[in-house]
Amino acid sequence: MLDRWFGASRWLWNTARAIRSEGYRHCGLRLSGTDISRWLTQWKCTPGQEWLREIPATCLTQSLRDQDRAFSNFFAKRARYPRSKPRITGGALRFQSLGTGWSTGSLKVPKLGVLRLAENLPDIEEPDMVSLRQDAAGRYFVSFCAEIEVAMRPQTGRRIGVDLGLTHLATLSSGEKIPAPKHYAKRLRYLKQQQRCLSRRQPGSNRRGRQKIRIARAHARVAQQRNMPCTS
16 A cells, blocks of 8 residues: 555656646746646546545645745755656655544554554654655655753763774774774675676566665665664
8 A cells, every 4th residue: 555655646746747847848837736736636536547536635745745845946046956756666755644643652644544663652742744754675664853852961071082084983082992883894795796686687577676675675784783873
């Protein structure tokens, strides 16, 4: 079901981008996400496109809002022209107003139900926006923004300088040197083997798709090791 939602959000982004580009190129029209949203209501009643009714409306609406922001940044010369989204593994969806499920410590997605999370939700009120994302390794992540109070640690009056480098991860003013873990270098031989294996796979085959996921998981493991706290 989530794969269909990812595909629908990608289709709407690319379709709206093509319509807005053609309208501005030929007629000088600067269409907005609100204009596309009105057409989206008609598309849901068009024969052959009834599948759009199965997608939560909040996902499609947020996709158009994100595109509005992308075009605004382009016309303000803060970013380049919005690109089309290719058909790749994974995707991202945004939900707004998830209801009372958040207060009970669960994530309730419209038309999907309650999702079991790997971590406990913080004790906060319901966030305004929640993003559900799938990475290239096939893992799902939920992200949100919220304001929380952080207790300040007591001051000790001690100071120390930190110098980041390549040979050592950090060198302290006390003379202590923290070695660099070099997670990527340790996995480089394995990654080269998997890349050579991918080059021998037939484009468009299922084995090539599985090999891509295997490589993505290897890179995800390296990234996860980097995010782990360093112990000297």
